[in-house]
Amino acid sequence: MTPIIFGLLVEAALYTVVISGVSIVIGFLIGMCVSAARLSSNRAFAIPARVFVSFFRGVPLLVQLLLIYNLLPVIGINVPSVVAAVVGLSLCTAAYQAENLRGGFASVPRGLLEAADMAGLTPFQQLLRIRVPIAFRLTLPSLVNEAILILKASSLVSVVGVIELTRMAQNLDTSLYEPLQLYSAAGLLYFIINRALAFAGTAAERRWNWGRA
Amino acid sequence: MELGARVRFDYALVASKLPEIFHALGITLYTWILGLVGACALGFLVAVARRYGPRPLDLALGGYVELFRGTPFLIQLFLLYFGGPYAGLSLDAIPAGLLGLSVYGAAYFSEIFRGGFEAVPRGHVEAGECVGLSRAQIIGRILLPEMTMLVLPASVNMAIILMKETAVLSVVTVPELTLTISAIGTEFYAFVECLFLLALFYWGLTEICSWLGRIGEARLARFRFAAA
Numbered sequence: 001m002t003p004i005i006f007g008l009l010v011e012a013a014l015y016t017v018v019i020s021g022v023s024i025v026i027g028f029l030i031g032m033c034v035s036a037a038r039l040s041s042n043r044a045f046a047i048p049a050r051v052f053v054s055f056f057r058g059v060p061l062l063v064q065l066l067l068i069y070n071l072l073p074v075i076g077i078n079v080p081s082v083v084a085a086v087v088g089l090s091l092c093t094a095a096y097q098a099e100n101l102r103g104g105f106a107s108v109p110r111g112l113l114e115a116a117d118m119a120g121l122t123p124f125q126q127l128l129r130i131r132v133p134i135a136f137r138l139t140l141p142s143l144v145n146e147a148i149l150i151l152k153a154s155s156l157v158s159v160v161g162v163i164e165l166t167r168m169a170q171n172l173d174t175s176l177y178e179p180l181q182l183y184s185a186a187g188l189l190y191f192i193i194n195r196a197l198a199f200a201g202t203a204a205e206r207r208w209n210w211g212r213a
Numbered sequence: 214m215e216l217g218a219r220v221r222f223d224y225a226l227v228a229s230k231l232p233e234i235f236h237a238l239g240i241t242l243y244t245w246i247l248g249l250v251g252a253c254a255l256g257f258l259v260a261v262a263r264r265y266g267p268r269p270l271d272l273a274l275g276g277y278v279e280l281f282r283g284t285p286f287l288i289q290l291f292l293l294y295f296g297g298p299y300a301g302l303s304l305d306a307i308p309a310g311l312l313g314l315s316v317y318g319a320a321y322f323s324e325i326f327r328g329g330f331e332a333v334p335r336g337h338v339e340a341g342e343c344v345g346l347s348r349a350q351i352i353g354r355i356l357l358p359e360m361t362m363l364v365l366p367a368s369v370n371m372a373i374i375l376m377k378e379t380a381v382l383s384v385v386t387v388p389e390l391t392l393t394i395s396a397i398g399t400e401f402y403a404f405v406e407c408l409f410l411l412a413l414f415y416w417g418l419t420e421i422c423s424w425l426g427r428i429g430e431a432r433l434a435r436f437r438f439a440a441a
């Protein structure tokens with residue numbers, strides 16, 4: 001494999017990182033809303049949130065991606081395939097992150113909220129300054145885990161024609177006929193990114209450990 | 214493009230294709246169950262080898278586990294199916310899928326089992342050694358039964374993950390549900406209906422699987438040993 005070919009794979013790997021990163025962030029925001037809805041005492045919010053989580057965790061991501069990719073144009077939304085891919089990845093990770101966040105919100109110590117009540121914080125202030133920061137720190141390890149899962153799962157968006165790392169390796173293979181080298185190199189790149197993510201995650205956990213209650 | 218014209222559920226279309234769909238469902242279940250059994254068995258062997266084998270073997274297997282957990286299943290599958298023939302391993306789609314699923318799942322199962330082994334109280338193993346049980350007896354009569362209940366929730370979870378990964382086998386032309394139903398969608402230009410149906414199939418399968426897992430956990434809970 002020439003350095004130029006490897007350079008193409010590295011470039012595609014960066015694209016993979018961008019797609020996964022954007023999806024993780026959007027998924028986190030949607031996951032926040034879904035977990036809030038799931039914890040709501042109003043069943044009009046709680047039940048749709050449960051169905052959302054159950055569906056996106058119960059259906060293979062590949063099927064979700066194919067569905068969204070084919071559904072969007074039918075309902076009149078014509079967007080590039082990368083947008084459909086990001087929508088699919090975001091919705092899927094949102095369901096998993098909502099479950100993690102639900103656990104995090106449930107383990108915010110009651111005493112802290114009572115203290116906040118005493119100090120006269122409004123419910124919204126309590127949410128913003130106590131519940132969210134503490135739940136975030138509690139769920140940081142599972143967030144890193146989720147980021148690693150999504151990075152690996154992002155290889156599936158190659159199927160809807162997004163030229164990320166996996167698709168780039170495939171495309172190069174069709175002209176070079178070197179599947180062993182190309183897919184090994186692609187796998188190695190995924191592996192390196194995952195290791196880096198896990199390392200950054202441990203560092204962040206150590207740094208923010210003071211927030212543990 | 215008119216909405217009503219294309220998003221409709223054509224029951225007659227689905228009915229005419231039912232035998233094909235059930236055949237594909239059979240292949241999905243076949244690859245899932247065989248892959249699951251393979252992954253469990255291989256994962257168990259890896260966990261035992263890492264616990265009792267020599268240190269170099271433990272390191273090598275640790276490398277295998279890290280590599281297979283750190284790379285996408287799709288890449289592993291491509292390497293096996295497209296790269297395999299260049300390394301003297303030519304497999305048809307279904308055997309390649311089964312091997313891929315087993316080797317991929319085994320990496321995760323070996324970690325589940327390793328955790329299970331470690332959670333079995335040391336005293337139980339030592340007691341077995343004291344009454345003169347061989348290593349195989351200790352594994353078969355103490356570690357395995359006590360561990361089974363501990364690892365059941367994680368194993369059910371992994372079984373569901375593998376069920377969803379069988380959809381990825383469609384990319385290397387295993388004629389399972391995803392490939393078959395998408396093909397029907399292409400044939401009749403009814404993608405969206407077919408993909409919804411496909412999603413419902415998987416949703417049902419994963420819900421049934423997690424329901425069975427909950428029943429299994431409840432039934433095995435009475436074997437939970439007191440000293441944790």
